[in-house]
Amino acid sequence: MVECTDLSISPSDPPLVAIALGSNLGEPLRQLRSAVQELAQTPGIRVLACSPWYRTAPLGPPQPDYWNGCLIARVQLSPWALLQRLQAIEVQFGRQRQAHWGPRTLDLDLLLYGDRVMTTAELTLPHPRLAERPFVLVPLAAISPHWRHPLLGETIQTLRERVGDAGIIAVLSDDAGETTFATAADRPLPEPRESPESGGTPLGSGAVAAPNQLPRILDLSSHR
Numbered sequence: 001m002v003e004c005t006d007l008s009i010s011p012s013d014p015p016l017v018a019i020a021l022g023s024n025l026g027e028p029l030r031q032l033r034s035a036v037q038e039l040a041q042t043p044g045i046r047v048l049a050c051s052p053w054y055r056t057a058p059l060g061p062p063q064p065d066y067w068n069g070c071l072i073a074r075v076q077l078s079p080w081a082l083l084q085r086l087q088a089i090e091v092q093f094g095r096q097r098q099a100h101w102g103p104r105t106l107d108l109d110l111l112l113y114g115d116r117v118m119t120t121a122e123l124t125l126p127h128p129r130l131a132e133r134p135f136v137l138v139p140l141a142a143i144s145p146h147w148r149h150p151l152l153g154e155t156i157q158t159l160r161e162r163v164g165d166a167g168i169i170a171v172l173s174d175d176a177g178e179t180t181f182a183t184a185a186d187r188p189l190p191e192p193r194e195s196p197e198s199g200g201t202p203l204g205s206g207a208v209a210a211p212n213q214l215p216r217i218l219d220l221s222s223h224r
């Protein structure tokens, strides 16, 4: 794994963002993979890394298990424009707003937008429940362990270790098949795979690639 300790972003750089993906209705894996494609094809969004997919126990009312993952992208959209694009993709995949924390075909949350900290009626950054959720922190730590939470000052890896693996049932690497975890003790995190070219080849805006062609771990220093 390529270590990256300096995650500073100069003001002229388009910001890095982290986006969480989740689904537990319809065909979750197909929808999640298609959502990655939709994002990668959006002008102003360059997808840099995508985590494996994790089957997770539902938080909230009784409902089917979720599949969850995260991606990192560089964006040339404002936080609000990006949120709008995420919500448009959710609608495109048949998302209907029903019960609080209820089941859904696709959920796209904006977790981090560079080091922006803000609270408005439509958007809070960082995502207010980021630091509590294993189904977000486990995939995010797999691709971006060194990113520092701008409010808490701790790395994603530290936060991920603090919340543990509660509710993580299985992991599916698109190129390695599914591993089901019987007990927490059997449940090591998958080794993040270093991409062949130290951080991998970034996708151009508009490029289409299967998630398994994306680098598994992002060396942020090679994308500055």
Ligand SMILES: Nc1ncnc2c1ncn2[C@@H]1O[C@H](COP(=O)(O)OP(=O)(O)OP(=O)(O)O)[C@@H](O)[C@H]1O
Pocket (backbone or CB within 6 Å): 083, 100, 101, 102, 107, 108, 109, 110, 111, 121, 122, 123, 124, 125, 126, 127, 128, 129
């Ligand atoms: N960082 C953020 N990412 C996505 N939505 C956000 C964010 N901050 C605030 N929101 C607002 O939250 C509203 C509800 O979002 P959503 O329906 O996806 O919530 P949820 O997925 O049910 O719950 P949770 O936010 O706990 O995951 C959205 O309409 C959006 O305006």
Ligand SMILES: Nc1nc2c(c(=O)[nH]1)N=C(CO)CN2
Pocket (backbone or CB within 6 Å): 021, 022, 023, 056, 057, 058, 059, 060, 066, 068, 101, 102, 107, 135, 167
């Ligand atoms: N495991 C899991 N549970 C959830 C999830 C999710 O993505 N994964 N999303 C929810 C609404 O945001 C509610 N509950």
